[in-house]
Each structure stands twice: as C-alpha cells, then as structure tokens.
Amino acid sequence: MKILVTAKRVEDPESKIKVKPDGTGIVQEGLKYKINPFDEIAVEEGLRLVAKHGGEVVVVSIGGKEVHEQLRHALAMGAHKAVWVNHTGPLDQMGVAGLLQKVVEKEKPDLVILGKQSIDDDQNQVGQYLAEWLGWGQATFASKAESFDSENEKNKVPALVVGADNKTVRVVREVDGGLATVECQLPAVVTTDLRLNQPRYASLPGIMKAKSKPIEELIPAGLGVDVTPKLTVTKMSAPPARKAGIKVPDVATLVEKLKTEAKVI
Amino acid sequence: MDFQLTDEQRALQETARKYAREVIRPKAAYYDETAQFPLDLIEKGFELGLLNLAVPAEYGGLGLSHLDGVIATEELAWGCAGVATSMIANDLALLPILIGGTDEQKRRFVTPFTKELKFASFGLTEPGAGSDVAGMSTTLRREGDHYVLNGQKQFITNGEHASQYTVFATTDRSKRHKGITCVVIEGRPKGMTVGKHENKMGQRASNTVTLTFEDVRVPVENRIGEEGEGFRIAMETLDNSRPLTAIVATGIARAAMEHAIDYAKQRQQFGRPIAEFQGIQFMLADMGMQIQAARLLTYQSAWMLDQGQKNTLVSSYAKSFAADMAMKVTTDAVQVFGGYGYMKEYPVEKLMRDAKLIQIYEGTSQVQRIVIARELLR
Known part of the structure; x- marks a missing residue:
C-alpha cells in the first residue's frame, strides 16, 4: 500500500520562543527547527504499516528550501520518496489542506497520515479539512493509552490496523475520558496523537541513504491552488508572566479566598 | 573557508x-x-x-x-x-x-x-613502555609461517570484550622503533590471558584490562605491513585518532559548562542567582571560549585528514589543548557547584574524573608538547 505522510517544519519545542516587540510574529534568529513531533509519529506509523503490508511511504512538506531538512529526516527514518511543495509566505490551514489535496490526488495514496496538529500554531484542522475535501473517511487522534514500555501495551494490538483485504483501517482514537475504536474505508485520512508510537531514530546509514532518495518539487500555481490566506493573524503576544503566590495565615482564610477570589469552590 | x-x-x-x-x-x-x-x-x-x-x-x-x-x-x-x-x-x-x-x-x-556488533582492541602500551613506545618489550619471533608472541600489554580498552586485537611488538629490541611490527590476533588463542578490569578513577564505563601473551602463535598473514613498519603505522593511527580524543574532551567540557550554567542560574546566594556575580560569570565565559577554541582546533585537525594533509602538528595542538581545557573547565564547573559539586549526587565531579584521563591516554599532554615542539623546530 501507498501511504502519504506529512513533515511540517516547526520551531524546536526546546528552544526559547520570543514574540517580536511589535506583535507581528516571533523572533526567528537563532531558532532551531525540527519536524513537527506529531508528524514524526505519522512517519513512524507509516513506516510500520509498510513494513507489515509492503508498499511505500511518501513524505510531503510545504515551505521554502529549508524544509528539505525535515524531508531528509523523514527519508533517513526510512520514507521512500519526498514531495516538496515550494511555497514561501503566509499560509493558513485551508491553504495547507488545499495543497495537500492536490498532492493526494496526484500521488493517489491508500492512506494519509498527518500529525493531529503542528506544535507551532496548534490549529488541529488540516487533517479534517483534507478528509472533507477529498470526500474520504477520517479518524483523528489515533492513539494508545499506556506507557510504551508496559507489558500490557506491548501485547496490545496496534492502534492502526489495516484490514486483511487492504480496504479498511481500524483506528483506536483518544477521546475525552477514554478510547474509541472506529473503522474507516480506505482511502482514509488518519491524524496521530502523542501516544501512538515512539518514532525511531534517523540512523547514520539511513542519513547516508537519504542523500540519494528523490525529492520532487511542486509549486502551488502548478497545482492550481490559490493559497491566499482567508485567515490573518492580527497580533501575537506572550502569555502574561505568572504572578507570585500569596501566603494565607490559616485554612479558614484559604477556603474563604478559594470561594470569593478564585471562585473554584 | x-x-x-x-x-x-x-x-x-x-x-x-x-x-x-x-x-x-x-x-x-x-x-x-x-x-x-x-x-x-x-x-x-x-x-x-x-x-x-x-x-x-x-x-x-x-x-x-x-x-x-x-x-x-x-x-x-x-x-x-x-x-x-x-x-x-x-x-x-x-x-x-x-x-x-x-x-x-x-x-x-x-x-x-x-x-555485527563486535569489539576490537588496540594494544600498544606496556607496563614498562607508556610514552616510550619504542622501549616496548613484547616480542615477536618468527617460526616458519608463524610468529610467536610473548609479553604483556597494559591498559587495553575493551580488552575483556574484544574478539580481535591489533598488537604491536618488536621483532628486534635492539632496533628500538625500527623493530616494531603490527599483528592482528583473532579470538583468544592458546597462551593469551585477559586480566581483570581495572578499577579506574574516571571513564569507568570503558573496560580496561591487561593482556598477557605466552608463546601465542600468530600466522604470518596476520602481520600488518612489513616487519619494522609497526611504529610508523602506530604513529599514523594516532594522527587519525587524536581528533577523536580531542573531541571527547570537548564533549565532556560542554556537558560541564551546561551543568554549570543551569546551576548558576538557579542557585541563590546573597538573595540572587549566583549567575549574576561576576566571579561566576568570568568562569562561565572562560569555559565558553575555551570549548569553542578546542572544537575549532579539533575540526581543523580532522578536516586536514579529510584533505589528505598531514595533521600531526595540528592534531597534537588539538589533543593537548582540548585535554587541558577539559580539565580546567570541569574543575571550574565543580567550583561553580561549590560543596554540591564535590558530591556524587551531582553530575560534575564525574566529568572532572573523566576529563583527567584525556590528559593521559593516547599520548600524554607532555608527549603532545614534545611532538609539537619537534614539528615546530624542524
């Protein structure tokens, strides 16, 4: 089977993010970038399914030349080929979903796996738009519930299981208060939650092999997609600094303050 | 550039x-x-x-x-x-x-x-021949299509776990370095014994043992290079490996600096983080500049090898500078931590012990200076 996965370039969650003084964005100098962690989980899941069922994993990223770093990372993990949608400038979730739709129509995968959201703007919309516009079934927040190392977890069936006839996929989803299992007909769109798997490392042999794997370049105009954003970010601001706590003399005062000031009881 | x-x-x-x-x-x-x-x-x-x-x-x-x-x-x-x-x-x-x-x-x-995962060990140092490589007393005696190996090798990394040994010995002690010959020992042939793992001060995760050879037979086809070429091969090997030891020192020092910075930011004395005191800041600044200098020197020494250039001088600069730098940086990191730094519950005393070995192995800091001076005085 053919699986399309995404690899968005995002700020390294370990770097310190600063908002520009004028609120138009974040300070990008000196920042490190990574593949969106949820997308990395998608790449891993794609590779595991292909290892079991055969086929190939195609990884796609949208952005300037710099996204090659993330594409190469996915290729080093084991993806077979990459598609680079060469676009710089603002792009909203509908623009991304529109571009991905065209890539999907071109590549014709059996399954699309994306991160449930990217950790930079946390929209959590692209997978849903994409499934809707393709007219495909969707299963969001594919997940597992326990620690990866527990015996229980090792013995459990994977959260993503493709049917024997390659026509369906059964997905365990993380929902409020538990797990839900859904079944979709293929082709389908699946988005990954944090606890689906632990992505493998890009090994050194993998990194060397990735050098010779193909990256196909596409441009939005060539795909016939108008990516003019319908959504504009008007202002960014840092969350307010945490205020110092206060000390109360006794429990009675604490209860009183929780009632009248914090209004939590 | x-x-x-x-x-x-x-x-x-x-x-x-x-x-x-x-x-x-x-x-x-x-x-x-x-x-x-x-x-x-x-x-x-x-x-x-x-x-x-x-x-x-x-x-x-x-x-x-x-x-x-x-x-x-x-x-x-x-x-x-x-x-x-x-x-x-x-x-x-x-x-x-x-x-x-x-x-x-x-x-x-x-x-x-x-x-597959296998280990090999490099056997050059002897109980009586450390810096004085040419003074080695492990001997190789030719007997038909075999050599007979006798002697002892000291401080052999991974020796207990290795299945192959690259050993340097002399075919003629009177010839000093011109008698040194390199052979490969496969497995644990008869007459070879592996000593106990040494109880080291630092780098304790690396296995270090003594190898003893008593009439160990080595096929002639396991000789690397000609008889008497061993010294040159050993020296060229060290030219290749010095960048690696230099960068090990750099990695230790970087870890020490990162610990020191984190600690200095959160440790409060006199009502503020000690990172706000100039005495601490100067130590951190010295760490940063020395680590960067060691790294660049090491990169250059490796780059020269990649360009096919002889790197003896620059790799000796890198190895001795980085080793001494790591000793200084890790000692200062313990100082930033104060009493806590001296305790094993905190990570920096280990780094200080680990750093010390780099001033000693694969050519001491003094031997590196001899090499440097010899190159400069050519």
Missing part, C-alpha cells in the same frame, strides 16, 4: 545528540558507579551506525569523513566519556589495519565489524 556544517552533518549530529541524551545520559551515573560494561547502550549505538565511524564504504562502513566522525563523537562524549571511549575503541583498533593492511586483510579484519 566554510564553517557551516552540511545538512548530513547536522542530521548525524542530531541523531548522535538524541542518542546521547535519551540512551547514554540516563545510565551514565549507573555505569560510572558500577564500572560495568555498557553493552546495552553500545548495542543501541551500533544499530544507529554510531560505531566504526572510520570504516570506508568499500569495506562496509558508512564512508564518513573524519570531520563527520568528530562531530558525532562530541555528542557521545557529552553523554558519557567512558561510553564514548568504548565506542571509539574499535576505530583505534581497526585504523592500523586500514592504514597498513592489504585489501584482503581489510576485508578479513575490518568488514566483519560493520556486519
């Missing part, structure tokens, strides 16, 4: 860094305490391709440049220098074969290491 790492270099640095952070670091204190061999960590490293970095593609390796190897090794040492030393020991043992061996010998003695 270009100080940018390539995309591949950044990718392999990222993999090595992640491995060091997630695999080595959590167990570094355990292996330091117990001095056991960190086989589980090394197995994972082997899976990721982080061993045998010096092996060319034609012999089954990844065909990395020396600079690539240096970049990855800094991360391993940042995780734990003892683990890093055990991980680069194969390179040290295989380099003499890559430098002086025939194509057939390289396929026989080097390629198998790229297929």
Whole structure:
C-alpha cells in the first residue's frame, strides 16, 4: 500500500520562543527547527504499516528550501520518496489542506497520515479539512493509552490496523475520558496523537541513504491552488508572566479566598 | 573557508545528540558507579551506525569523513566519556589495519565489524613502555609461517570484550622503533590471558584490562605491513585518532559548562542567582571560549585528514589543548557547584574524573608538547 505522510517544519519545542516587540510574529534568529513531533509519529506509523503490508511511504512538506531538512529526516527514518511543495509566505490551514489535496490526488495514496496538529500554531484542522475535501473517511487522534514500555501495551494490538483485504483501517482514537475504536474505508485520512508510537531514530546509514532518495518539487500555481490566506493573524503576544503566590495565615482564610477570589469552590 | 556544517552533518549530529541524551545520559551515573560494561547502550549505538565511524564504504562502513566522525563523537562524549571511549575503541583498533593492511586483510579484519556488533582492541602500551613506545618489550619471533608472541600489554580498552586485537611488538629490541611490527590476533588463542578490569578513577564505563601473551602463535598473514613498519603505522593511527580524543574532551567540557550554567542560574546566594556575580560569570565565559577554541582546533585537525594533509602538528595542538581545557573547565564547573559539586549526587565531579584521563591516554599532554615542539623546530 501507498501511504502519504506529512513533515511540517516547526520551531524546536526546546528552544526559547520570543514574540517580536511589535506583535507581528516571533523572533526567528537563532531558532532551531525540527519536524513537527506529531508528524514524526505519522512517519513512524507509516513506516510500520509498510513494513507489515509492503508498499511505500511518501513524505510531503510545504515551505521554502529549508524544509528539505525535515524531508531528509523523514527519508533517513526510512520514507521512500519526498514531495516538496515550494511555497514561501503566509499560509493558513485551508491553504495547507488545499495543497495537500492536490498532492493526494496526484500521488493517489491508500492512506494519509498527518500529525493531529503542528506544535507551532496548534490549529488541529488540516487533517479534517483534507478528509472533507477529498470526500474520504477520517479518524483523528489515533492513539494508545499506556506507557510504551508496559507489558500490557506491548501485547496490545496496534492502534492502526489495516484490514486483511487492504480496504479498511481500524483506528483506536483518544477521546475525552477514554478510547474509541472506529473503522474507516480506505482511502482514509488518519491524524496521530502523542501516544501512538515512539518514532525511531534517523540512523547514520539511513542519513547516508537519504542523500540519494528523490525529492520532487511542486509549486502551488502548478497545482492550481490559490493559497491566499482567508485567515490573518492580527497580533501575537506572550502569555502574561505568572504572578507570585500569596501566603494565607490559616485554612479558614484559604477556603474563604478559594470561594470569593478564585471562585473554584 | 566554510564553517557551516552540511545538512548530513547536522542530521548525524542530531541523531548522535538524541542518542546521547535519551540512551547514554540516563545510565551514565549507573555505569560510572558500577564500572560495568555498557553493552546495552553500545548495542543501541551500533544499530544507529554510531560505531566504526572510520570504516570506508568499500569495506562496509558508512564512508564518513573524519570531520563527520568528530562531530558525532562530541555528542557521545557529552553523554558519557567512558561510553564514548568504548565506542571509539574499535576505530583505534581497526585504523592500523586500514592504514597498513592489504585489501584482503581489510576485508578479513575490518568488514566483519560493520556486519555485527563486535569489539576490537588496540594494544600498544606496556607496563614498562607508556610514552616510550619504542622501549616496548613484547616480542615477536618468527617460526616458519608463524610468529610467536610473548609479553604483556597494559591498559587495553575493551580488552575483556574484544574478539580481535591489533598488537604491536618488536621483532628486534635492539632496533628500538625500527623493530616494531603490527599483528592482528583473532579470538583468544592458546597462551593469551585477559586480566581483570581495572578499577579506574574516571571513564569507568570503558573496560580496561591487561593482556598477557605466552608463546601465542600468530600466522604470518596476520602481520600488518612489513616487519619494522609497526611504529610508523602506530604513529599514523594516532594522527587519525587524536581528533577523536580531542573531541571527547570537548564533549565532556560542554556537558560541564551546561551543568554549570543551569546551576548558576538557579542557585541563590546573597538573595540572587549566583549567575549574576561576576566571579561566576568570568568562569562561565572562560569555559565558553575555551570549548569553542578546542572544537575549532579539533575540526581543523580532522578536516586536514579529510584533505589528505598531514595533521600531526595540528592534531597534537588539538589533543593537548582540548585535554587541558577539559580539565580546567570541569574543575571550574565543580567550583561553580561549590560543596554540591564535590558530591556524587551531582553530575560534575564525574566529568572532572573523566576529563583527567584525556590528559593521559593516547599520548600524554607532555608527549603532545614534545611532538609539537619537534614539528615546530624542524
């Protein structure tokens, strides 16, 4: 089977993010970038399914030349080929979903796996738009519930299981208060939650092999997609600094303050 | 001149860094305490391709440049220098074969290491011959199609776990360095004994033993290069490995600096973080500049090898500078931590113990200066 996965370039969650003084964005100098962690989980899941069922994993990223770093990372993990949608400038979730739709129509995968959201703007919309516009079934927040190392977890069936006839996929989803299992007909769109798997490392042999794997370049105009954003970010601001706590003399005062000031009881 | 790492270099640095952070670091204190061999960590490293970095593609390796190897090794040492030393020991043992061996010998003695996890050891130092390599007393005596090996090798990294040994011995003691010859010992032939694991001050995760040879028979076809070529092969091997030891020192120092910075920011004295005191700031600033200088010197010494240039002088600069730098930086890191730094519950005293070894092994800081002076006075 053919699986399309995404690899968005995002700020390294370990770097310190600063908002520009004028609120138009974040300070990008000196920042490190990574593949969106949820997308990395998608790449891993794609590779595991292909290892079991055969086929190939195609990884796609949208952005300037710099996204090659993330594409190469996915290729080093084991993806077979990459598609680079060469676009710089603002792009909203509908623009991304529109571009991905065209890539999907071109590549014709059996399954699309994306991160449930990217950790930079946390929209959590692209997978849903994409499934809707393709007219495909969707299963969001594919997940597992326990620690990866527990015996229980090792013995459990994977959260993503493709049917024997390659026509369906059964997905365990993380929902409020538990797990839900859904079944979709293929082709389908699946988005990954944090606890689906632990992505493998890009090994050194993998990194060397990735050098010779193909990256196909596409441009939005060539795909016939108008990516003019319908959504504009008007202002960014840092969350307010945490205020110092206060000390109360006794429990009675604490209860009183929780009632009248914090209004939590 | 270009100080940018390539995309591949950044990718392999990222993999090595992640491995060091997630695999080595959590167990570094355990292996330091117990001095056991960190086989589980090394197995994972082997899976990721982080061993045998010096092996060319034609012999089954990844065909990395020396600079690539240096970049990855800094991360391993940042995780734990003892683990890093055990991980680069194969390179040290295989380099003499890559430098002086025939194509057939390289396929026989080097390629198998790229297929499965195996260890090789480099045997040069003796109980009575450390810096004075030419004073070695382990002998090789030719008997028909075999040599007979007698003597003892000291401080042999990974010796207990190795299945192949690159040993230097003399065919004629009176010839001093011109009598030195290199042979490869396969497995544990009759007459070879492996001593107990030494109880070291630092880098305790790396295995260190004595090897004793009593009438050990070595086939002539296991000789690397000609009789008497061993000294040149050993020196060329050290030219190749000095950048690696220099970068191990750099990795240790970087770890120490990071710990010192984190601690200085959170430790409060006189009502504010000690990082606000100039006395602490100057120590941190010195750490940063010295680490950067050591790294660049090391990169240059590796880059010269990649360019096919002789790097004896610059690699000796790098090795001695980085080793002394790491000793200074780790000592200062303990100082920043104060009394806590002296305690084993905190990570910096280990780094100080680990750093000390780099001033000693693979040519002491003094021997490096002799080499440097000799090159300068040529």
